[in-house]
Amino acid sequence: MSRDAGEAATVEHYVSPEPFDPHSIEALSREQERFYMASQWRMMWWRFRRHRLALWSAAIIAVMYASIVVSELLAPYGLHSRHSEFIFAPPQRVHLFHGGQFVGPFVYALAYRLNMETLKREYSEDRARVQPLRFLCAADEYRFWGMFEADLHLMCPAENGTAFLLGTDRLGRDILSRIIYGARISLTVGLIGIIISFVLGIVLGGLAGYYGGWVDSTVQRLIEVIRSFPELPLWMALSAALPVNWSPVAVFLGITVILGLVDWTGLARAVRSKLLALREEDFCTAAVLMGASPRRVIARHLLPNFMSHLIASATLSIPSMILGETALSFLGLGLRPPITSWGVLLTESQNINAVALYPWLMLPVVPVIVAVLAFNFMGDGLRDAADPYRT
Amino acid sequence: MFSYLIRRLLVMIPTLLVISVLVFVIIQLPEGDYLSSHIAELQAQGEKVSQDEIAFLRQQYGLDRSQVEQYLVWLAGMLQGDFGYSFEYNLPVSEVVGDRLFLSFILSFATIVFTWVVAFPIGVYSATHQYSWADHGLTLIGFLGLATPNFLFALVLLYVANVVFGTSIGGLMDPQYVDAPMSWGKLLSVLEHLWIPVVVIGTSGTAGMIRRLRANLLDELQKQYVVTARAKGLPPIRLLVKYPLRMALNPFIADIGNLLPQVISGAAIVSVVLSLPTTGPMLLSALQSQDMYLAGSFLMFLSLLTVIGMFLSDLALAALDPRIRLEGGTTR
Numbered sequence A: 001m002s003r004d005a006g007e008a009a010t011v012e013h014y015v016s017p018e019p020f021d022p023h024s025i026e027a028l029s030r031e032q033e034r035f036y037m038a039s040q041w042r043m044m045w046w047r048f049r050r051h052r053l054a055l056w057s058a059a060i061i062a063v064m065y066a067s068i069v070v071s072e073l074l075a076p077y078g079l080h081s082r083h084s085e086f087i088f089a090p091p092q093r094v095h096l097f098h099g100g101q102f103v104g105p106f107v108y109a110l111a112y113r114l115n116m117e118t119l120k121r122e123y124s125e126d127r128a129r130v131q132p133l134r135f136l137c138a139a140d141e142y143r144f145w146g147m148f149e150a151d152l153h154l155m156c157p158a159e160n161g162t163a164f165l166l167g168t169d170r171l172g173r174d175i176l177s178r179i180i181y182g183a184r185i186s187l188t189v190g191l192i193g194i195i196i197s198f199v200l201g202i203v204l205g206g207l208a209g210y211y212g213g214w215v216d217s218t219v220q221r222l223i224e225v226i227r228s229f230p231e232l233p234l235w236m237a238l239s240a241a242l243p244v245n246w247s248p249v250a251v252f253l254g255i256t257v258i259l260g261l262v263d264w265t266g267l268a269r270a271v272r273s274k275l276l277a278l279r280e281e282d283f284c285t286a287a288v289l290m291g292a293s294p295r296r297v298i299a300r301h302l303l304p305n306f307m308s309h310l311i312a313s314a315t316l317s318i319p320s321m322i323l324g325e326t327a328l329s330f331l332g333l334g335l336r337p338p339i340t341s342w343g344v345l346l347t348e349s350q351n352i353n354a355v356a357l358y359p360w361l362m363l364p365v366v367p368v369i370v371a372v373l374a375f376n377f378m379g380d381g382l383r384d385a386a387d388p389y390r391t
Numbered sequence B: 001m002f003s004y005l006i007r008r009l010l011v012m013i014p015t016l017l018v019i020s021v022l023v024f025v026i027i028q029l030p031e032g033d034y035l036s037s038h039i040a041e042l043q044a045q046g047e048k049v050s051q052d053e054i055a056f057l058r059q060q061y062g063l064d065r066s067q068v069e070q071y072l073v074w075l076a077g078m079l080q081g082d083f084g085y086s087f088e089y090n091l092p093v094s095e096v097v098g099d100r101l102f103l104s105f106i107l108s109f110a111t112i113v114f115t116w117v118v119a120f121p122i123g124v125y126s127a128t129h130q131y132s133w134a135d136h137g138l139t140l141i142g143f144l145g146l147a148t149p150n151f152l153f154a155l156v157l158l159y160v161a162n163v164v165f166g167t168s169i170g171g172l173m174d175p176q177y178v179d180a181p182m183s184w185g186k187l188l189s190v191l192e193h194l195w196i197p198v199v200v201i202g203t204s205g206t207a208g209m210i211r212r213l214r215a216n217l218l219d220e221l222q223k224q225y226v227v228t229a230r231a232k233g234l235p236p237i238r239l240l241v242k243y244p245l246r247m248a249l250n251p252f253i254a255d256i257g258n259l260l261p262q263v264i265s266g267a268a269i270v271s272v273v274l275s276l277p278t279t280g281p282m283l284l285s286a287l288q289s290q291d292m293y294l295a296g297s298f299l300m301f302l303s304l305l306t307v308i309g310m311f312l313s314d315l316a317l318a319a320l321d322p323r324i325r326l327e328g329g330t331t332r
Helices: A002-010 A030-036 A040-050 A052-069 A175-211 A213-227 A231-240 A248-263 A265-278 A282-289 A294-331 A342-349 A352-357 A365-385 B002-028 B034-044 B051-061 B067-079 B093-128 B133-147 B150-165 B184-221 B224-231 B236-242 B244-254 B256-274 B279-288 B292-320
Strands: A095-098 A101-115 A120-132 A134-144 A148-156
Touching: A040 A052, A040 A365, A052 A175, A052 A365, A175 A213, A175 A248, A175 A265, A175 A294, A175 A342, A175 A365, A213 A265, A213 B002, A231 A248, A231 A294, A231 B002, A231 B256, A231 B279, A231 B292, A248 A265, A248 A294, A265 A294, A282 A294, A294 A342, A294 A365, A294 B133, A294 B150, A294 B256, A342 A352, A342 A365, A342 B150, A352 B150, A365 B133, B002 B067, B002 B292, B034 B051, B067 B292, B093 B133, B093 B184, B093 B244, B093 B256, B093 B279, B093 B292, B133 B184, B150 B184, B150 B256, B184 B244, B184 B256, B224 B236, B236 B244, B244 B256, B244 B292, B256 B279, B256 B292, B279 B292
Parallel strands: none
Antiparallel strands: A095 A101, A101 A120, A134 A148
């Protein structure tokens, strides 16, 4: 006994005051930690970044949406500025050199002549008159976002000169400016429409998938019925039902709601099938046993599991909305002037004459194609990235 | 198989009923009706319309009854082949619609065949030559077809056809054949005009088809039986045609259900631009002038076409894919 006590006195119980790291042996380097501890969203970003085309598309879409914030600034002319002396003027080319000398970006003045035989307006470049473009300058006045007056433009024509880089329409309005303004409407239509269809799809698909039974079969039948309508005639019928005396803004909202109301079925189906599979999982049972309400189970435990997939498929259905709006406006059932979208602009090229004589009236189709393609490629990339844990 | 057919047919009935309710609600949505706008127009022109006459017209067209009654009358009429009366044309709807519906059907059918003929070889080629230049190029062209608004493409193609081939503009045949009896010349003229809408509508669906076929075939090509067959020395073409292609083909047929509404949508707007004598332009004008029975019947017909198309694609799929079980009720 006493010997034990003596030994204990010599070797005291020792506790190091130094902080102890149990993982010191298998410590992760900073890079490893960044890699292994990455959140799901970070991993998705890494995967998305690998898809070059999708990355570029995302950049293009970002630029387009950024442009709608400052449309007034970017457009060289106002949305409704008319130039009665330059009706159906062709696009003016931007030159850099005049007579072998560098003068910076400029256009030659337009010379107008009415051909008395064909009664056609003929424009030609007046090679003698150089009209240099001005940058960050004052030109047409506008109300920025309808709130305060300004007249600053990124680019404007020379004093008393013209700069119709994409030509003019039948009222002598600059097409480039109108395309820039049109982006504001065309791009928001898709966005608002997709939000509506997203909410409807999640709510109805979620109910169907979570409760099953008669709720499920009702929603299923509803989806079947809506899907067996051809989309465009249905859109046409619904937008023809919008009251004629509504203001253009109300019509704009009405159209977006209609686009969303018809589109939600695909999303609802995706939500439903995922929910059906997931609600049998253990973590879901556990949540229910702990007394979570259905709302909480769906929103907190089930939805985050496939949110990324939903976002990807929502991105893929924005283009169909943009095209839908374009088609409706083209038919005269969609947006009405003074609201200007790419579809409204394209109504100008409705007849074969425009194609033959004034092909630049079809230019608003270019941003439509670019936006639709970019959304498609970005959606593809998002879909590939949506499940980063899969190798 | 027979009981499956019967059950599948029976399911169509409630679907069509719900569709008919929806169609009726949609055509009732606009304020007022054709008659009131018609009367307003007459009065604006200075013609006197007596109250008796208005009441008589209202009763004649059943506009004085309640909405539910109007619906039931419309439904009962449709079941007996009476689709109501077109106000604008002053003719029974079935007489106005007949020819146009047939042409719409022809157009849709030709478009689907076109989509298949184009998508099939391209899809197979893209899958077997994954990530080659041709694969990327063809995919890009497919996407371009998807992204270009149909109506504009139709206009441009129309112009090109007129300048290059001298095809007359608009319509489905040269003007001199419109009322002529059927002849070889007329048939050729129809074919000469038909390719434009077929190509235009077809391009928007082809991209999706190519993508799906490519994905399906790629999945199949990675399976082990393909590796085994290749290891055993089966010639590549034979290997491809014998198994993976067949497996990848099933979704192709199941896809009619997706393709058909798209084709009909596309046909509607392209027909307006090309002024084809199909349902599109007439539906548009009927909607604009609130000619409700005409518009309603069109919507109904178009949905019917889709529902029947889906039915046929289900049947074809059941016949082709022995794995699809015909017994057992739920279709999950």
